[in-house]
Amino acid sequence: QPGDRLLGGLLSPGFDDGSCLSRYGSFSYRRPSPNNPSAYLISRLRNYESLHKRCGPNSKPYKEALEALRSGSAVGYGECKYVVWISFSGLGNRILTLTSSFLYALLTNRVLLIDQGKDMMDLFCEPFPDESWLLSKDFPVTDQFDSLGQSSPNCHGHLLKNNMINSTEKRMPSYLYLHLAHDYNDHDKMFFCDEDQKVMEKVPWLIIKSDNYFIPSLFLMPSFEQELFNLFPHKEAIFHHLGRYLFHPSNHVWGLITRYFDSYLARADERIGIQIRTLDGGDGPLSYVMDQIIACTQNEEILPKVDQHGTVSSSPSEDTRLKAVLVTSLNLGYSDNLKNLYWMYPTVTGEVVGVYQASHEGYQQTEKPLHNLKAWAEMYLLSLSDVLVTSSWSTFGYVAQGLGGLKPWILVKPENRTTPNPPCGRAMSMEPCFHAPPFYDCKAKRGIDTGVVVPHVRHCEDMSWGLKVVGDDHQDL
Amino acid sequence: QPGDRLLGGLLSPGFDDGSCLSRYGSFSYRRPSPNNPSAYLISRLRNYESLHKRCGPNSKPYKEALEALRSGSAVGYGECKYVVWISFSGLGNRILTLTSSFLYALLTNRVLLIDQGKDMMDLFCEPFPDESWLLSKDFPVTDQFDSLGQSSPNCHGHLLKNNMINSTEKRMPSYLYLHLAHDYNDHDKMFFCDEDQKVMEKVPWLIIKSDNYFIPSLFLMPSFEQELFNLFPHKEAIFHHLGRYLFHPSNHVWGLITRYFDSYLARADERIGIQIRTLDGGDGPLSYVMDQIIACTQNEEILPKVDQHGTVSSSPSEDTRLKAVLVTSLNLGYSDNLKNLYWMYPTVTGEVVGVYQASHEGYQQTEKPLHNLKAWAEMYLLSLSDVLVTSSWSTFGYVAQGLGGLKPWILVKPENRTTPNPPCGRAMSMEPCFHAPPFYDCKAKRGIDTGVVVPHVRHCEDMSWGLKVVGDDHQDL
């Protein structure tokens, strides 16, 4: 079905295949999506693609906007405005902030361009036909990306704090730096107020540094709300659609994904992904986490129980059902223990369980290029699961669940190094959690609990102060 | 086919299934044997089983023979004579010496009984119907098994050396200890002379301690030669038949074997076993051994070459051919490297390669019961391969090749810590190598090269001074 190949119309058909085999090849590895993109989203994406082509890094408007940037003034920037995304933080975080920045660009009719950082080009294909999304090498602010922070002169929050910007201002700067990282302050958070958005409209360049999936708070802004409903009538599949639209593994990563899948996972009857990300220190597998994994997967009947007194399975047969478990973790111990468990004992169901782990990198080594290729391959492989178990607080897991269209079982974050009870709970939606949302009512100008304002934006399962978008079927849970 | 279930008539049909699921279950995991047991072998095995029943540890003759043993004199021992096998050395060695002892018992019309050592009962089922092969707990010499050696009073070599035994002797001892371990001396080696065999005929109890597969030298003894030809007309499948006859994994081990096979190997299109046993010291994977494994498997087209410059395989397809490689090694490094190689790069053939390792025990820990269960499971799993690569000098590998009926590719023993060239060669036969054969002509009473006396007993591929039996098709190589 050609419709599948384009993921229900999400993808433009106009790309050349060979340069990015994953783009039109992914559908043959994925389960069908639980949720089709709306016709409106599709038409907005096609329109965005035209805009991107018209305003992209090789266009005249881009050159004009660069001129304005160099001049320091918003005056005379031409017909296009931009969102520039700075490559920042771990790969899971980057994928989520890039998605957030893209949606923000879509909502504000801006063009998204990205800082290619160390490895963005090694990891991802170009998402838009005809024109690159990579910022040109001569972009004048590039060498300040690392140092941009809350006290940078063009930082939106900084300008606000010092009353140097407001909607009546005549001379707007040519760019604003939007500090949307976890440590942002109340001034930076004014980004989420319609009034401030009005000011920004006049600025051709918005440069974003973030490590947060900030889409849930966009849903709370009256200026965006209706458009978001039109784009995402089912609400919860925002990252599911935009992520599959934007992030196509490079051929290098696609090789890692397909080879691993074909070698270890393809022939199983059911695929289970378990993403283990421990934030408590300590070497080796943590026993309370190991216990938690086993308790969760066995209580929730994700994996069969074993018969500790049995030796051979009671009903051996030619067509034994095979479950393949893909574990991702920096540490090898969890999968090793699980593998041993299902080697040493028969299951009570007679199923057999194969346990796999692609890499065990020991610790986060974001600077090593192969490290992130593997991380991306593993997030993607997890997303090909039929059932997914993730760790609390991890964007790595959010990416997997979102791309896969899966509501994972989330391992409850352990407190005091003990196994939580219950060990895990089912996610309400496949959406990622916004870890550091603002708690502010822009109209009333006072603090509020933004997790109880509308039924489709709620506190996250894994982080009580986080916000996530939930689908219609979960809004009155 | 019920014939398959009994391995071409090798097995007696008279066992109860449940107590030993591997016995009649193995045929469904194995490829068909390249070589059928002869009708004569089958009839001799059935006869042996009757003898074993008649003389076994619960019989009257056994009690009489025990009486004689206690009295110290061969006089009045009843109608049965015995070979007692002492559990000694690594598991591969034990399997080979037990097979040698059994064949020797068969040739001399004796009954084989075994010292159950630490774990023989945990590892193996009873091989003979109706009567156990385990020595009774009250066997008077058991507590001397460990200390029996070349200077023990009843040691055959010791008695010879001191002229305390010969064929005209009237008062024969009730037992002889036969020291057939690698450090045995010229007197001990007289075991392989017909004249000495004549003497032993009068002794009811022969107690053997060995770490060698001594069958090749039995072929050089005129008194046994014809019988051996009748039993094994194709010669080379001696261990293949006797091993499959004697060694049935216990239910515990069978669980390990079948679960591992069903989880990781069953669905592959081809199974390749690689047994890595390094005798040079040093932690971690040895780079010259790693290079050797890759050179051997790729030169001999056992595994496909990879395209170091490729990223995605050229012809991805639904029905990609899958090769499963089972690596056994005390060290995890070799399989880890191999797994990574086939993850990182596409193969030039478009095949995909999954790499598996069941255990990585670090070092030999013969005393740990689970250690040997795993070792036995892994030898057996290797034997289920379609193609086998083994390490030089290792009885662990010999067991796998023999049970599987496979002529392995043998990795040449590295010298000076460098990769040998060629890295491996094909074995002439599936038979194990006798590592410490005698070089003596019993008639001429002088040293000779026993590897050139007859065409079917030749020096081994992996050990120039070893001896092995080769089949008719290889005798004039």
Ligand SMILES: Nc1nc2c(ncn2[C@@H]2O[C@H](COP(=O)(O)OP(=O)(O)O)[C@@H](O)[C@H]2O)c(=O)[nH]1
């Ligand atoms: N290959 C691999 N890398 C991991 C894994 N877990 C964490 N990492 C590394 O650590 C980084 C974690 O950052 P991020 O992806 O933002 O996820 P988060 O920190 O869990 O939210 C990843 O990008 C990887 O570089 C894993 O299971 N596999």
Ligand SMILES: Nc1nc2c(ncn2[C@@H]2O[C@H](COP(=O)(O)OP(=O)(O)O)[C@@H](O)[C@H]2O)c(=O)[nH]1
């Ligand atoms: N599980 C496991 N054990 C091994 C392996 N290689 C060696 N061992 C252990 O080391 C012992 C080696 O002794 P043996 O079986 O007689 O083989 P050999 O020394 O290679 O002739 C085995 O019995 C195991 O206990 C391996 O690949 N897997």
